[in-house]
Amino acid sequence: MRIGVLTAGGDCPGLNAVIRSVVHRALAGHGDEVIGFEDGFKGLLDGRYRSLDLNAVSGILARGGTILGSTRLERTRLHEAADNWRQLCGAYGLDVLIPIGGEGTLTAARMLADAGMPVVGVPKTIDNDISATDRTFGFDTAVTVATEAIDRLKTTAESHQRVMVVEVMGRHAGWIALESGMAGGAHGICLPERPFDPADLVAMVEERFARGKKFAVICVAEGAHPAAGTMDYGKGIVDQYGHERFIGIGTALAVELEQRLGKEAKPVILGHVQRGGVPTAYDRILATRFGWHAVEAAHKGAFGHMTALHGTSVDLVPLADAVTTLKRVPENRMDEAESVF
Amino acid sequence: MRIGVLTAGGDCPGLNAVIRSVVHRALAGHGDEVIGFEDGFKGLLDGRYRSLDLNAVSGILARGGTILGSTRLERTRLHEAADNWRQLCGAYGLDVLIPIGGEGTLTAARMLADAGMPVVGVPKTIDNDISATDRTFGFDTAVTVATEAIDRLKTTAESHQRVMVVEVMGRHAGWIALESGMAGGAHGICLPERPFDPADLVAMVEERFARGKKFAVICVAEGAHPAAGTMDYGKGIVDQYGHERFIGIGTALAVELEQRLGKEAKPVILGHVQRGGVPTAYDRILATRFGWHAVEAAHKGAFGHMTALHGTSVDLVPLADAVTTLKRVPENRMDEAESVF
Amino acid sequence: MRIGVLTAGGDCPGLNAVIRSVVHRALAGHGDEVIGFEDGFKGLLDGRYRSLDLNAVSGILARGGTILGSTRLERTRLHEAADNWRQLCGAYGLDVLIPIGGEGTLTAARMLADAGMPVVGVPKTIDNDISATDRTFGFDTAVTVATEAIDRLKTTAESHQRVMVVEVMGRHAGWIALESGMAGGAHGICLPERPFDPADLVAMVEERFARGKKFAVICVAEGAHPAAGTMDYGKGIVDQYGHERFIGIGTALAVELEQRLGKEAKPVILGHVQRGGVPTAYDRILATRFGWHAVEAAHKGAFGHMTALHGTSVDLVPLADAVTTLKRVPENRMDEAESVF
Amino acid sequence: MRIGVLTAGGDCPGLNAVIRSVVHRALAGHGDEVIGFEDGFKGLLDGRYRSLDLNAVSGILARGGTILGSTRLERTRLHEAADNWRQLCGAYGLDVLIPIGGEGTLTAARMLADAGMPVVGVPKTIDNDISATDRTFGFDTAVTVATEAIDRLKTTAESHQRVMVVEVMGRHAGWIALESGMAGGAHGICLPERPFDPADLVAMVEERFARGKKFAVICVAEGAHPAAGTMDYGKGIVDQYGHERFIGIGTALAVELEQRLGKEAKPVILGHVQRGGVPTAYDRILATRFGWHAVEAAHKGAFGHMTALHGTSVDLVPLADAVTTLKRVPENRMDEAESVF
The missing domain is CATH 3.40.50.460 (Phosphofructokinase domain)
Known part of the structure; x- marks a missing residue:
């Protein structure tokens, strides 16, 4: 398999840990190839990418930021990507795209998946406000x-x-x-x-x-x-x-x-x-598990899904479920804190 | 209500956060009284305890160790406690006991509960090996x-x-x-x-x-x-x-x-x-939630239970379920790590 | 000897370490008594103080803030203190006062010393801008x-x-x-x-x-x-x-x-x-050494002086020298940094 | 000027900060060239080195270890180096060598300097036991x-x-x-x-x-x-x-x-x-200053010297002075600590 990975949206400790985990699992576990697009969806559209081997991800597990760079995505150019996904995949020899990002990125991922592109998402937000997963990496560090x-x-x-x-x-x-x-x-x-x-x-x-x-x-x-x-x-x-x-x-x-x-x-x-900065142990572990499961999802053909933590397990949920409602703090959690005004 | 609290077993970052949370919730939320037994079950049997008001728990949220002290429990003396629980409760005017501890302590708690004593347990172990809860506080710090x-x-x-x-x-x-x-x-x-x-x-x-x-x-x-x-x-x-x-x-x-x-x-x-030492933010939050829910459980009369994390919720589980099987690392978690030998 | 200690001015990690060290050295080394005035010079003037024994300073070495409290000092009331220092010392049975503070506090200390009061100062500032000492505690933490x-x-x-x-x-x-x-x-x-x-x-x-x-x-x-x-x-x-x-x-x-x-x-x-917060190891050591040397200075009758770090040694310098010029960053230090604009 | 740099001896947080500082000062301040020998003196003798430009030292300031590697030095091969220093310098076009290391390395540096080789040393030890400098980087981290x-x-x-x-x-x-x-x-x-x-x-x-x-x-x-x-x-x-x-x-x-x-x-x-690991702010600053001054020393032709901290200044001291006596804890420092047995 040839897997493309990209990071989009604001910074979030653990992005590099996901990238590293995708590469490790894909190469060591399946003999896949991985390429990384630079600066999010921009790199996908502009053809800026590089091959990611074990050396490329050596030493990045504990590093903040993202080695692939990230820029905010322009909506119009995304439609362009969705319309031309077959050409893009053809050009890069891509079997699956793994975009790592927050609400905007996952909405984009869903749009691409709806158009037919083989996509597996990885959710990311320090705000922990994605409803389909118990927690997101980056949140614990914040x-x-x-x-x-x-x-x-x-x-x-x-x-x-x-x-x-x-x-x-x-x-x-x-x-x-x-x-x-x-x-x-x-x-x-x-x-x-x-x-x-x-x-x-x-x-x-x-x-x-x-x-x-x-x-x-x-x-x-x-x-x-x-x-x-x-x-x-x-x-x-x-x-x-x-x-x-x-x-x-x-x-x-x-x-x-x-x-x-x-x-x-x-x-x-x-x-x-x-x-920014070094992710906590918790976030590194969650990010690593998400990367591992994203590759497994790709091999199972579970496109249009994203990884999610439920209890102690990492599962897959449809991208459609992930981005419909924001996960806000419920009343009972406010009660427990005693000091919410 | 008059609530007794004690800590038993080895050290575990977050013990003080539980004690503080029990006191806060009991006093501020219910107008209860709280007493803390010193050095675990020993204090319960030997009549060593002190009243815990808001001042007594001020500044301890982030402190390692336990202000109540802890010693390993002697099994024979526990049977003594189980046999005499009515007298003990009478002597202290106790409506409920909240022991915070690991496998040994929870087994003791179950023994007391089986004898009829009103007990609500709070699980604690840095090893994370209690099967009835997704995680225990102290583990994240370790x-x-x-x-x-x-x-x-x-x-x-x-x-x-x-x-x-x-x-x-x-x-x-x-x-x-x-x-x-x-x-x-x-x-x-x-x-x-x-x-x-x-x-x-x-x-x-x-x-x-x-x-x-x-x-x-x-x-x-x-x-x-x-x-x-x-x-x-x-x-x-x-x-x-x-x-x-x-x-x-x-x-x-x-x-x-x-x-x-x-x-x-x-x-x-x-x-x-x-x-030892300062607990992580994660452990302080989990410990605080466990303390809050233990007091709520006492008020609901949910004796013979302990607090447990399931997904994002803190629930109650029977003490009987908590201590039957050790939670060990399953095969699929080893697979995710890639490097388990 | 009966030693009075107070902390004045803004917060600075290491204040508690000085207080603890003064008490340890005075009690264990010399059999002295120590009292701590509350809220800086205010406590001295208003008669708010408490006895400081080993228990009073137990566990504070690594704690931020100051157990004695601190308020900004009013200049007019300081003149009152300088004029009445004999009465104040008489009232408290004070043989020496050890004020811990920054430029304002040390200027006040000098005024008291000039009036004849037995005073030994301990310099404190996170800004490191006191010229008579190589470094001050609090700076490394900042x-x-x-x-x-x-x-x-x-x-x-x-x-x-x-x-x-x-x-x-x-x-x-x-x-x-x-x-x-x-x-x-x-x-x-x-x-x-x-x-x-x-x-x-x-x-x-x-x-x-x-x-x-x-x-x-x-x-x-x-x-x-x-x-x-x-x-x-x-x-x-x-x-x-x-x-x-x-x-x-x-x-x-x-x-x-x-x-x-x-x-x-x-x-x-x-x-x-x-x-605020936990001082670094460096600041705890410097603060501890300053407290130790302040007590020694008191026993040597080196009034009107403050502790200072020179190279690897803690020495005494006249308070007069301490507060005349601000220590600013010299040109050669800017050169070393390369990136000063 | 063409400057060679190498790291030798055991690990010490701040080594990378020195290397970075040497490169920054040499390139940006003087238009020099810098090469880094791999694995200490071995690289010097075996011809294993690489050019160090700004990119090569980007992002290493806070990283533990040494990008150049380090091995314990063999004494016999060092004599070989001392005897052939002219050839070695000729082969690499070297105008000065900056070895960064502890007692053994500085002794070796002195031997090379005595033979006539242009050498400027940078002292390194987590043990802080080099007598010619107030402190060494690595010590604060330890x-x-x-x-x-x-x-x-x-x-x-x-x-x-x-x-x-x-x-x-x-x-x-x-x-x-x-x-x-x-x-x-x-x-x-x-x-x-x-x-x-x-x-x-x-x-x-x-x-x-x-x-x-x-x-x-x-x-x-x-x-x-x-x-x-x-x-x-x-x-x-x-x-x-x-x-x-x-x-x-x-x-x-x-x-x-x-x-x-x-x-x-x-x-x-x-x-x-x-x-190992991330150096403290203190150690990064001292290491950076040592690197800067080593390059300045090279340009002043102050060979046979090493950098040293005295009070707030970084000076140069003869290598001969650096390695004669071990700096041990003196009695007065033990007195200050109160608890030395």
Whole structure:
């Protein structure tokens, strides 16, 4: 078999581990050939690819980023790919394509599969918001990085009597905020799934100070937002080129708390450190298993499917199921955390 | 409700997170009282306990060890406890006991429950070998510590052309070796579940050297053993008091490889660093969820059960199911790893 | 002897290690008594203190923050302390005061010493900008945290062809930016000591892209600033309460580069994670040595001095020397880094 | 100029950072050429080398090991090199050789320099035992790894009432044991510089248990040894091939304590994890500075010297001074640690 692999979308620790695993399984397990397309679907369309042998993937298991590069995909060019998939496969001698990516990439993968192209997807998102799989690789690393930051902030908050607001990633789903908030012991957690009222956070902080715990750490997902009418955001950032940009919920909430509490409240915006660098052991293992099963799926002809974790097993699910609904934090998980506002 | 909690058995990162979670949920969620018995079942029998309020569990979420202490349990004294459970509960005003522990502790918990005592168990083992739950807390930390060690050893092995044998924990089940071996990219993995032949490892190393990869890292569970007749262990360690002790499979295998390969092979025995210290974010979250659900189970009267992770949910399973069979690494998980010998 | 200890100023990993070391050396080495004032000089003036025995400092060596608390000091109240130092010492039975703090604290310490009070200072700053000592504890931890962030960002920048601007602490001296920039391999470093021209950074990035290295990471101290006339900052942040605040050099520079390069440039502001949490081994050792030597200095009657690292030795220097000039990054250190703009 | 670089001796985190820095400074700062000899002096003699340009050293700053490889040097072949240095330099067009290594390598470097070869040395040892420099790179990483292990062991020791003996590297000098023991808060530290009496350790542990601190962690350098007549080692390890090997001081001491205390005492031998893997920020910076200054020294014609850290400066010292005396832990440093036995 001749297998093509590509990575698309934003960065996610574990991408290289999937690539390595695909190559190992394909070459050592089946005697296949593997080629890697550069910069995601662009490389597929523009004919930029390279052969991936064991040496090409040596030493990349623990490395962040992706050796294949990745760019955001243009939708129009994807239709072009779907229409010409036979030619593309012919040109590269491709028997199957394994795209590794998030919601956008898997939607694209489905489009190609629907057109008839032999495709097996591997889901990837640090946000953990793909509903067809229990977890995605990259998520554990993001939670770990965010938790380490909260750990560090907590000692400062406690000994210096500070209120701190940590903004973590998660635009549409609050998994990173939920889990890093739980792991770090945040006193308040704000999620996109449940609009919060800043007055409740103010009450929580004041109750803490009243009983002698003169600090608080609040963990807020970048996509969290206040309930209608409870708080506004000002003009945000007005930069030197006159552009206005959203101030960010972390900063806005810190301003709001500072004003209402009459105490200093500091925002910390973790940003891209959550999506780069060495993957955790957990993510390397999950990524490696996904790569292995993607190759097996290809050999079984299970096209139009993607790998998914269910309990302790890696299974295959139809791409159609994977991208229909976003996996958001359910009420019962919020209950367990105790501190979701 | 008045809830008693205790920790028993060997150390396991996340124990404090469970204790904290039990206290938080019981006090804040239900207005319960919580007492903690010291040094496991000993404290229960000897009347050594203390009240656990919010202050008592402040700051312990990320701390290794257990604030309650733990000692190995004596079986005869446990029968004493089972026979007198009514008196014990009466003396402490106890409505439910939540023992946190491994196979031995859960067996004891079951014995107490069978005698009629209201008990809800929380499973704990770094070895991940309890069959009724997908995972146990402590395991992720152990795998993480072992993986970081393998990462470090690999760079030395590669640049200095060395063969290295890393021995990790796992007497009866090879989960730590399997997962840290996969995450660290070990070239060979030996598990208790499958006796290995040193000749196969020798062949693997020689094949690597032949194609220019002049190093190898082998990850071996402490309970792994060679197939009958393939290798012996010598006298082992003969210490200054004349005691003979098992040399350990890691050391024995390194000696064997050195002799057969004619190349230096170094053993590294990770030992107790795998079971202490700050738990990973993953383990803190799982431990916190287990504590929360144990309190809920107590309030529902679900005695004789323990908490368990199934997929993304924490459920309850009968203690009877928990301790009948050891969860060992199945064949299909070995296949995925590619490098199990 | 009866020794008073206090911590003042911003957070700094290693404060607890100094407190512990003072107590260990004073009690075990000399049979002294130690009391700790709460919340810095405030506790001294308000009579809030507690006795510190071995149990009080058990387990704090590796903990961030300070068990004594810290608040910013009010200058007028300090004059009050200087004027009444005899009464204060009398009231507490104090033979010597050991204040641990940064430039402001050491200036206060000097004022007290000049008034006649027996004082031995211990310098503390994550910024490493105190000229009388080779290094201060807290700095190594700050550099380590910043370096880990740059490591993570670099893999993302590389595989996703990004320009990233990391803002680290350092208002008046650029040591953290210099060293984390060197350790992380930043392609550009901007320091308060040398105004930069954004055009030079643009040229560097373009040169990199031209030779196929399609990413760049720039490390900028929060106190770095552009040369006069080369760039402005806009209105900055305009929050919901109408306050205008400085946008921050990291964000401003990212905007500037994005505009001039026509490529996305992302800012990451590390903030307070650099000053909290578990200290590195280096900082724990330096802090421990400082505490030990402060007690020895007290016993030698070397008042009006502070501890300082010179080469491999911990010595004493007059407080007068410590606070006269800020230690800034010299030209030759910038040369070594190669990438300072 | 045409510069040759090589790495020799055991592994040491930071080797790659030196190589990278030499290449960066030589190419970007001076327009030089750099070649790297493979496997230490062997590559020099056998003509195995490769050209090192910017791409060759891209991404290696934070990587453990050495991209050039390293083997232990054979003394007879070195004399061969010294005798033929003119031919070797002629053959490679070499203007200067920069060997990076420990005591053995620097002695070899001195021999070559004495013969007239243009040589600039860079000192390297995780043991920190080279007297002409305040510190060497690799040492901070080793101390950090050992400290993290002690941190982990301490929580287990405390909650499970254990005595633990951690053996760290350091055959002739006890720097790693001293500093990791201080940073980890070990209750006893044993160094090669001061023979210990196990009876003193027994007394310390018993005193701790008597006052309720029912655990102890002892940090012992691999080269530490008991005072004459205080303890013996037994036969050690007798392996399956009948070889007797030293049991190791960590294991022997644990056996001794267990026997004398009547309590379980567990040894943990950290081994090679201390010398591999990602270097700390501190070590990357020192290594980078050493590389930079080695190239400058070459251009100044300061042959027969090596780089050295003195206070905050990197200077040059004659190779003759570097290798005459081993830097051992002095009495005053032991006093500061309080717990050296």
